[in-house]
Amino acid sequence: MAKSYLNYIGGKWIPAESRLTFENRNPADGRDLIGKFPESSAEDVEKAVAAAEQAYDRWRLMPAPMRGEIILKAGLLLKEKKEELSKIMTHEMGKVLRETRGDIQEAIDMAYYTAGEGRRLFGQTTTSELKNKFAMSIRMPIGVCGLITPWNFPTAIPSWKIFPALICGNTVVFKPAEDTPLSAAKFVEILEQAGLPPGVVNMVHGGAPAGEAIVRHPRIRLVSFTGSCEVGRLVAQQCGKMLKRCSLEMGGKNAQIVMADADFDLALEGAVWGAFGTTGQRCTATSRIYVEKSVYQKFSRELVKRAKKIRIGYGLKAGVEMGPVINDVQRERIHGYVQSGIEEGAKLECGGRYAKGPGLSRGSFYIPTVFTHADSKMKIVREEIFGPVTCVMPVKNLEEAIHEVNNTVYGLSSALYSRDVNRAMRAIRDIEAGITYINGPTIGAEVHLPFGGVKNTGNGHREAGETGLDIFSEWKSVFVDFSGRLQKAQIDVD
Ligand code: NAD
Numbered sequence: 067m068a069k070s071y072l073n074y075i076g077g078k079w080i081p082a083e084s085r086l087t088f089e090n091r092n093p094a095d096g097r098d099l100i101g102k103f104p105e106s107s108a109e110d111v112e113k114a115v116a117a118a119e120q121a122y123d124r125w126r127l128m129p130a131p132m133r134g135e136i137i138l139k140a141g142l143l144l145k146e147k148k149e150e151l152s153k154i155m156t157h158e159m160g161k162v163l164r165e166t167r168g169d170i171q172e173a174i175d176m177a178y179y180t181a182g183e184g185r186r187l188f189g190q191t192t193t194s195e196l197k198n199k200f201a202m203s204i205r206m207p208i209g210v211c212g213l214i215t216p217w218n219f220p221t222a223i224p225s226w227k228i229f230p231a232l233i234c235g236n237t238v239v240f241k242p243a244e245d246t247p248l249s250a251a252k253f254v255e256i257l258e259q260a261g262l263p264p265g266v267v268n269m270v271h272g273g274a275p276a277g278e279a280i281v282r283h284p285r286i287r288l289v290s291f292t293g294s295c296e297v298g299r300l301v302a303q304q305c306g307k308m309l310k311r312c313s314l315e316m317g318g319k320n321a322q323i324v325m326a327d328a329d330f331d332l333a334l335e336g337a338v339w340g341a342f343g344t345t346g347q348r349c350t351a352t353s354r355i356y357v358e359k360s361v362y363q364k365f366s367r368e369l370v371k372r373a374k375k376i377r378i379g380y381g382l383k384a385g386v387e388m389g390p391v392i393n394d395v396q397r398e399r400i401h402g403y404v405q406s407g408i409e410e411g412a413k414l415e416c417g418g419r420y421a422k423g424p425g426l427s428r429g430s431f432y433i434p435t436v437f438t439h440a441d442s443k444m445k446i447v448r449e450e451i452f453g454p455v456t457c458v459m460p461v462k463n464l465e466e467a468i469h470e471v472n473n474t475v476y477g478l479s480s481a482l483y484s485r486d487v488n489r490a491m492r493a494i495r496d497i498e499a500g501i502t503y504i505n506g507p508t509i510g511a512e513v514h515l516p517f518g519g520v521k522n523t524g525n526g527h528r529e530a531g532e533t534g535l536d537i538f539s540e541w542k543s544v545f546v547d548f549s550g551r552l553q554k555a556q557i558d559v560d
Pocket of ligand 1: 216298316478
């Protein structure tokens with residue numbers, strides 16, 4: 067019988083008030099039921115908020131270095147259990163083991179980085195325009211934060227939100243994605259083992275109703291959301307109405323440029339990894355590739371050859387390079403995009419169908435797909451597909467390539483392959499994206515740098531790095547007047 071899992075509220079593992087559950091299945095084999103998880107509603111969110119509020123003062127007043135020590139301990143536990151957690155993640159999410167190891171590693175990196183912030187959380191001290199007056203700025207926590215995450219980085223993305231929220235002194239109501247609740251539960255178990263006091267992090271499983279209840283809750287002061295633009299827009303609208311702070315990390319339509327002067331093999335390798343790594347289910351996945359005309363034919367030909375060789379299968383099997391997509395609904399959606407590409411006149415060079423064969427027929431597998439003869443009017447070039455599908459298109463020169471890269475509503479990641487430093491600097495300056503890689507693929511963020519995108523990818527915030535702290539804290543300016551008399555700023559200036 068499948069194991070039943072619970073919510074985590076006020077330091078206790080409890081079922082949803084309704085006792086309703088949802089199933090979590092292995093995307094590589096739909097017969098394999100991993101477990102049942104609570105289908106939470108507004109009532110569960112209410113309980114979680116009450117627990118987070120109760121824990122807030124004690125947590126807020128704990129010195130930040132001590133909060134950092136708990137986060138460090140969580141990082142060490144993640145490291146100790148890295149292999150076990152990675153396998154659990156591959157089982158429920160599908161990406162291959164070396165990638166799920168990377169996911170856990172990202173959470174470890176984030177724990178170590180954030181733990182150090184406990185002894186920084188720097189503000190500024192500065193001068194005053196008045197005599198005998200001292201001025202500084204300090205960070206304040208915000209209160210109870212609602213964190214809503216997607217399934218493609220089941221541990222890394224929650225860690226990018228939970229650790230910075232905690233180090234700043236906030237408490238948390240966390241709602242993980244329905245497709246990866248077990249990785250989330252394991253992560254929360256580790257936080258508990260690390261000594262996090264009850265109520266500081268609360269987890270409610272479930273889908274849109276639980277997410278909506280978080281967004282609408284009047285005592286949740288901040289919503290940090292990562293997911294699709296569609297849902298992000300709803301979150302922003304509701305938060306806007308309530309004047310609630312919200313940070314959004316959403317979709318991408320990331321492009322790689324390949325100039326004729328590039329290291330050809332390196333650019334090819336980057337494109338294969340960027341387009342088909344994580345089965346194309348990364349917000350930073352390479353779904354458009356613009357290649358200078360003189361090398362376009364050769365590049366497309368070689369990319370198709372490489373795509374055809376990718377070994378598909380269950381991510382825990384040795385030698386498998388690409389796992390399934392997350393579920394059948396997503397696979398149908400991807401296939402719908404492929405059909406639209408064909409109908410709109412793009413040339414399907416390989417893939418474009420469900421994978422069949424031994425070990426594949428019961429999972430949500432899709433064959434790596436490459437289109438040529440595509441253009442910016444087509445849906446496959448305009449919209450985020452979130453699957454193993456990429457389009458290769460010729461360009462005259464760098465100017466045209468940058469114009470095409472920017473010809474999208476998104477702005478997350480981008481890459482240029484060229485040996486010419488002048489071109490590299492122009493691309494860095496002119497590409498409208500939150501991230502630009504030179505001679506590296508569009509995927510590969512590191513936790514100590516800002517992460518996020520421009521245009522419809524986000525709403526101006528950046529996770530990770532020092533900028534991540536700005537999401538989870540409010541600035542306060544502090545003036546200490548030790549003159550012993552009333553001094554008037556801007557008036558007592560003579
Ligand atoms: P999604 O928008 O469907 O779901 C994201 C989360 O929101 C889930 O936890 C879901 O249960 C919850 N949710 C759904 N409806 C809701 C509602 N009405 N109110 C509140 N919460 C609700 O996204 P997904 O399919 O889980 O993830 C894929 C998307 O995430 C892609 O668009 C991808 O680009 C994006 N993504 C972005 C980043 C980034 O940092 N920019 C990183 C990873 C994924």
